[in-house]
Amino acid sequence: MKGNLGTRLMQVLPTLLLVSMLVFGLQQLMPGDPALVLAGEEHDPAVIAQIRTELWLDRPLPVQYLHWIGNVLHGDLGYSWRIREPVAQLVAEKLPVTMQLAFMAFIIAVCIGVPMGVLSAVKRNSFWDYFANGVGLAGLSTPNFWLGIMLILLVSVHLGWLPPSGYVSLFVDWRQSLATTIMPAFVLGNAIAAVLMRHTRSAMLTALDQDFVRTARAKGLKEYRVVLRHALRNALVPVVTLGALELGTLLSGAVLTEQVFSIPGFGKLIVDAVFNRDYPVVQGVVLVTATMYVALNLLADVLYVVINPRMRTA
Amino acid sequence: MSVTAIGAPAVPVASALVRPPQSPARLVVGRFCARPAAVAGLFVVVVFFAVAVLAPLIAPYDPVATSWTLIRKAPSWAHWMGTDENGRDVLSRVIVGSQASLMAGVLSVSIAAGIGVPVGLLAGFAGGKTDAVIGRLVDAMLACPFLILAIALAAFLGPSLENAMIAIGITAAPVFMRISRGATMDAATNEYVEAARALGNPPWRVALRHVLPNIVPPILVQATLAIAGAIIAEASLSFLGLGQQPPAPSWGSMLNSAQRFLTQAPWLAIFPGAAIFLAVLSFNLVGDGLRDALDPKRR
Numbered sequence: 001m002k003g004n005l006g007t008r009l010m011q012v013l014p015t016l017l018l019v020s021m022l023v024f025g026l027q028q029l030m031p032g033d034p035a036l037v038l039a040g041e042e043h044d045p046a047v048i049a050q051i052r053t054e055l056w057l058d059r060p061l062p063v064q065y066l067h068w069i070g071n072v073l074h075g076d077l078g079y080s081w082r083i084r085e086p087v088a089q090l091v092a093e094k095l096p097v098t099m100q101l102a103f104m105a106f107i108i109a110v111c112i113g114v115p116m117g118v119l120s121a122v123k124r125n126s127f128w129d130y131f132a133n134g135v136g137l138a139g140l141s142t143p144n145f146w147l148g149i150m151l152i153l154l155v156s157v158h159l160g161w162l163p164p165s166g167y168v169s170l171f172v173d174w175r176q177s178l179a180t181t182i183m184p185a186f187v188l189g190n191a192i193a194a195v196l197m198r199h200t201r202s203a204m205l206t207a208l209d210q211d212f213v214r215t216a217r218a219k220g221l222k223e224y225r226v227v228l229r230h231a232l233r234n235a236l237v238p239v240v241t242l243g244a245l246e247l248g249t250l251l252s253g254a255v256l257t258e259q260v261f262s263i264p265g266f267g268k269l270i271v272d273a274v275f276n277r278d279y280p281v282v283q284g285v286v287l288v289t290a291t292m293y294v295a296l297n298l299l300a301d302v303l304y305v306v307i308n309p310r311m312r313t314a
Numbered sequence: 315m316s317v318t319a320i321g322a323p324a325v326p327v328a329s330a331l332v333r334p335p336q337s338p339a340r341l342v343v344g345r346f347c348a349r350p351a352a353v354a355g356l357f358v359v360v361v362f363f364a365v366a367v368l369a370p371l372i373a374p375y376d377p378v379a380t381s382w383t384l385i386r387k388a389p390s391w392a393h394w395m396g397t398d399e400n401g402r403d404v405l406s407r408v409i410v411g412s413q414a415s416l417m418a419g420v421l422s423v424s425i426a427a428g429i430g431v432p433v434g435l436l437a438g439f440a441g442g443k444t445d446a447v448i449g450r451l452v453d454a455m456l457a458c459p460f461l462i463l464a465i466a467l468a469a470f471l472g473p474s475l476e477n478a479m480i481a482i483g484i485t486a487a488p489v490f491m492r493i494s495r496g497a498t499m500d501a502a503t504n505e506y507v508e509a510a511r512a513l514g515n516p517p518w519r520v521a522l523r524h525v526l527p528n529i530v531p532p533i534l535v536q537a538t539l540a541i542a543g544a545i546i547a548e549a550s551l552s553f554l555g556l557g558q559q560p561p562a563p564s565w566g567s568m569l570n571s572a573q574r575f576l577t578q579a580p581w582l583a584i585f586p587g588a589a590i591f592l593a594v595l596s597f598n599l600v601g602d603g604l605r606d607a608l609d610p611k612r613r
Contacts, residue, residue: 011453014450015450015453015457018450019454021454022454022455026466029467137595137598137599141595142591143546143590143591146569146583146587149569149572149576149583150587152576153583157576157580247459251459251462252460255461255465255554256553259553260573270466271465273469274465274466274468274469274554274556277469279469282465282469286458286462286463286466289458289459290458290459291457293457
């Protein structure tokens with residue numbers, strides 16, 4: 001097991017190195033000279049030259065990369081060109097908001113996706129199976145920003161049950177925090193629920209066809225015990241690891257959901273940075289999300305080994 | 315060989331017991347047509363393409379013509395989907411907006427397949443260090459969440475529909491690389507590939523003439539499902555202001571402006587969103603149907 005994890009860890013390092021090169025390379029796509037963009041209305045060549053020197057733009061590209069990656073490894077993601085604050089500090093401020101949203105979305109996705117997947121597999125080829133598959137496909141096909149707008153229209157404008165936008169921290173007022181985040185979390189969880197439903201159905205169908213389930217039935221156990229205690233327990237192994245891998249979907253979805261519900265999180269940070277042409281923030285956000293994704297991928301591998309005893313001896 | 319019963323004409327056993335073999339293409343079409351949802355999805359996809367091609371002819375009004383007297387009028391017989399904040403006809407904008415969405419879907423997936431398939435073919439066929447380097451590159455690109463990378467690319471390239479399509483295409487390419495690589499490695503173990511090699515064909519010829527045609531089915535399925543994803547991605551980028559620029563219509567940008575008038579004019583948000591949902595659902599249905607038709611074991 002340790003050997004496997006060591007190999008996996010060794011594979012992660014070159015991936016992270018390539019991610020950093022990719023993120024650094026993004027800046028090279030920018031049309032024009034970044035120093036001129038930063039200088040704005042200032043056309044004094046001395047000022048432009050000073051900006052170039054400060055940002056190491058007057059050095060060769062490999063030297064610029066080594067300087068940048070060296071800073072990143074020391075936790076320095078650079079300075080926001082617009083707000084004049086360290087990017088790492090901005091990320092640290094906004095990340096907890098998105099994490100709260102992503103965590104709630106994941107819980108909602110599990111609560112909808114797993115029971116629907118189980119129902120669909122147990123009642124295979126019945127009305128419930130077709131219904132669950134239809135709901136899953138609709139969930140995958142609904143743009144989450146449109147679902148958000150429709151929910152605001154129904155739940156906030158017509159019914160007046162929840163606030164249409166805004167965010168209150170959990171540590172300030174937990175009730176108000178839940179009221180402001182439950183609707184965006186549902187929107188965000190919707191697509192993940194559909195993916196979880198499909199995987200749970202597939203894993204349950206495989207598990208229900210196994211010998212241990214036949215044995216459990218032959219022992220005279222009640223059907224709900226066979227399904228929940230025997231089949232689901234085994235079917236959940238790939239589903240749990242899938243959850244970790246869906247972080248990318250959650251973070252991508254959060255960009256739009258936070259925009260619709262005016263939540264000051266990670267997604268809104270990157271969108272605002274894009275419109276302010278604040279490229280260090282864009283780079284920082286992409287680098288942090290990619291690193292988190294790679295780390296969670298690794299965690300998924302560890303979880304898989306921990307949950308599945310057969311993998312420990314492999 | 316034939317069987318002769320007393321007083322009966324001779325009947326060949328083979329033709330009496332074995333049905334004539336069907337071509338693989340006909341089998342796939344047969345399996346696809348046996349799925350009503352997939353056929354319905356294909357019908358809607360064809361309707362969407364017809365609407366996009368004929369948009370200038372069938373749009374009842376000029377999609378960019380503004381009118382002071384028609385600002386935010388509710389759906390009526392004159393304007394089936396109402397009018398927007400500038401008095402423009404929403405139905406005409408939804409019809410013409412289908413061009414941007416479908417073009418983005420098809421072109422960005424063509425870019426993704428155009429990059430991903432040759433690179434995946436090279437990785438799967440060459441193996442060794444080439445495969446290892448490409449594999450790490452694919453891992454690195456897949457590590458960046460799809461929409462966040464597309465937003466970053468679109469931001470650095472500049473906001474426009476063309477740049478949005480390039481951004482979506484580049485971001486979707488790694489999935490095609492991975493699928494083509496796997497399918498190539500699988501196809502390369504077949505005896506006909508060994509035979510082609512043994513006959514002295516150069517590697518590029520073996521890859522292009524003997525392996526490539528056999529990896530088309532999984533790529534076709536991925537392409538159909540990727541078009542659905544690309545339509546959502548284009549709508550998302552346009553919603554954020556990074557795709558189609560005003561006043562040209564796009565379903566995503568229509569939803570963006572609709573947000574400001576949600577209480578006064580909800581129809582502005584309902585119809586473009588429903589168009590995205592229907593287009594994406596149809597492509598997903600066709601993709602699922604194709605996958606089941608090409609690989610019935612998956613069902």
